[in-house]
Amino acid sequence: MNALPQEIPYRPEGPQPLVRSIAAGDDYPVQALGPLRAAVEAVQGMTLAPVAIPAASALAVASLAVQGFADVETLGGPRPVSLYVLTIAQSGERKSSCDSPLMAALRAYEREQALAQREEIAAWENAFALWKGERDRILNDAKKGKGEKRVAARADLEALGKAPSAPPGPERTLPAPSMQGLIRQYRENQPSSGLFSDEGGKFFGGFAMASENRLATLAALNDLWGGAPVRIGLGGEGVYTLYGRRLAVHLMVQPGVARAFMADPMAGDTGFLPRFLICEPPSNIGNRPQSQVRRDDLALEAFGARLRAVLETSLPMAPETRELMPRLLPLSADARAMLSAFADHVEAGQAPGAEFSHVTGQASKAAEQAARIAGVLTLWRNLDAPEVKPATMADAITLAGFYLSEATRLADAATVSAEIDKAERLRKWLLESWAHPEITPREVVQSAPIRALRESPSARAALASLEKHGWLIRLPEGAEVRGASRKEAYQIVRAAHEV
Template identity: 25%
Template sequence: MMRGEKPARQPSWGRVPLEPKEASNKHNVLDPIPGLPFEVFTEAVDEVQRNIKAPRELGVCSALAIMSLVSQGLYDVKSPLGNVCPLSLAIMAISGSGDGKTPTFRALSASVFKYQEVILAERDLEYVKYKAAHGVWFEILKAHKSTLRKFVQRGEDTGKISSLIYEHQEKEPRPPLNLLFLNDDVTVQALFQSMNGGLSSAGWMSSEASGILKGGAFQHFDKINSVWSGDGVRVGRVSSESYQVPDARLTLFLMMQPSVFESFNEVKGDVARGTGFISRCLFCRPRSTQGSRIDDGTERGWQACERFGDRAVVLLKEYVDRCRLGESARKVIRLSERASMVWIDIRNQIEREISEEGAYGWAPDHASKLAENMLRLAAIFHVFEGREGDISETTMRASIELGYWFSRQFNKVFSPDTVLENDASELHAWIRSKGEWRIDKTYIRRHCPNRLRDSDRLEEIYEKLVCDGLIRLVLEGKKGVVILN
């Protein structure tokens, strides 16, 4: 090339134009669920993951919910400190549309729902017989009362007919037991109403809980907390008779989309956290598997899920049969000596981390319930897997590991650092979606996702994005401008 000549222009193909950097959220790193030494449970979860290819976390949470439901009516667990705890769990799974929430839950709960249908059909037949028997009883009572009136009018002795009426009233046929134990779209009041005079152990479960969380159904956190703690619940009424369910047990399992949870958290989060409801829950927020669910055409088998379902129905049938006989006392499970030492050591470790400088300084409410949730998990695995005697050290250690995994998920959902990082990622993605390199801060405050529009919150997010090297803030006159890096 001669001096003074410009170099020939190079072809543009193969060159990728520079684009703004994407935000990387360190809290979205993979945190797989630990392997657990429980055969029936693990094989069923493996099968669901293999066949449906949904996030494994959804299978684990669905299985735990069913296991809690079928165990809580038969057993309690006694901690090494002497207090007796229910085996009830409260689980909330946050996962996007199309992630496989409903198919996963359906695969693991199918046998339980089928058993529900069977016993409700039996109850309907019993109720028809009850109505006929009660009709006959009532007509006889009317006849006795008519005779009593005649005796009174004539001034005759009423002692014999009065005794006859008392005896007859004691023979009044009782309606068959309400055998509903699975509830979906109900209010808290309707839920406890169904447990009054029926099965005192129930589940409130939904694989699409938007209707429950958005509507007025999900209220009275104090009553849900009371049942979780094993204290029972009293429902006071003005227009009708109040009632009490002193021995209630409730498993709560709600799956929801992220937007539904964020809306719930924005409206009711402070109350739910302040009353202690959130601290009692086990949370999970898995990564989506969409885009990687490649099928090889192999026929799917469901033997492990059938085995899981058969075990669940055995426990449920035992509970229902005992309730029909009027037997309500539950067996109390204890930890072995070595398992007790392990649990006490972990409980003390968690307690030490509740200080302001500790790992749980930001969430003492969550930490205060963590060791008990680990204890409940151990008892549930012990019962469901058919283990004999006291809870073993192996079962306790595995449940502690799973409990810590749920604790990390809680951190992923609620810790201030995580919330700020998620908000920053969301705002950065929104700015990028506008297709501009620069954008006015005033425009952002007016048009960005609604929950991010608070001015003080936006300044925190800007500071975070600047520190991450994703944006620059400049002043153009009096106007603040965000420039993508």
């Protein structure tokens, strides 16, 4: 290889790996959790996990508990207080250990209800058997006769009425259901349910999110978030529509799963991703000495007692259809004024080039998210609360602002990651397939088998990244490359000694 011109700097450290760095996020505003704060800090003290993980669990559990009782007033009208939460953390971050203490009272309640229902289920099974036997007898008699007997059979069937309904099951959560499974949950069990999983990859990689089902799943989950009726086909049963159902979601996923989900155009284009409160806290792994573990059993007992009290309160619903009939939780005048000011601030931030211009989906829902969080905190304190107070709205705006900042940070990281991916593909092609010691932007555009680099701005961005990391050295303007003077060209560094 020809000696390099003297103007080219020497890099003794050699080429550096291309790193997908994610800027550190803001500290979680735990002080804004209000009535949930003590339990969250108790779980964090036990696990030494990032506080954002138990905070997300507490918000989701509280949302699940109270969502059937009231819809909250927002700037766009009444909305459910249902929250969709996505927590991103690597394996070993103690996601399950954070979730379990906050779900313990719910799991205990479900077990107790299942045991208590044994006699009720046995009575229903007997009643159903009698009903079915009588129906079969009427149908058999109708088959044997004609005319008047068939008319009489029709009248007997009408008098017999519908089959006795099975008692609803006590289960409030499902880990990774198909949409058909979720509809059956609503039809046969509870009208207020949750999609909760500390292994959210099972949902994203499961039947509901398979390519042929994904659009229908996202549409149905969007409808549930908005409180709209859910309409979906149930195989041989035809199309089924359910009214007055509520869904809370908390999915804990590893970073790789989250990246794939967040990069899926369908998740963004359908508006599904922007409905989530997303957080990826910095890891605490390697910094969790047992000497720092602390317990606060009283705080966890108080949280469990409040959760049980809410679960034991009868949901407002129609007895026949079990359609929820939540009341309206209004905002106080001051709380509404605060929410309006927050909405205006976020709206201004969506202007071209402003801080939220690349996350307009999340930003446009930030004010509604704040109202939903305020509704959850208010109802957790008191199911009969007459309105959302200003102090609670202030806390909710702080939390919604944090989650919006996380969405912004992670979107920035995704953009950086995409650029790094392009540069890495270019690096491999240059080292493995390009025969010359130099490269120009025009040659990248014309020759590199990378569709994303077919335009000069993208090619120059990738070349700049490789130069920054020491894989390329920019030649002086006018350097001769393959018999021609080049305005822009780069020397390829194939090994450290070539620098």
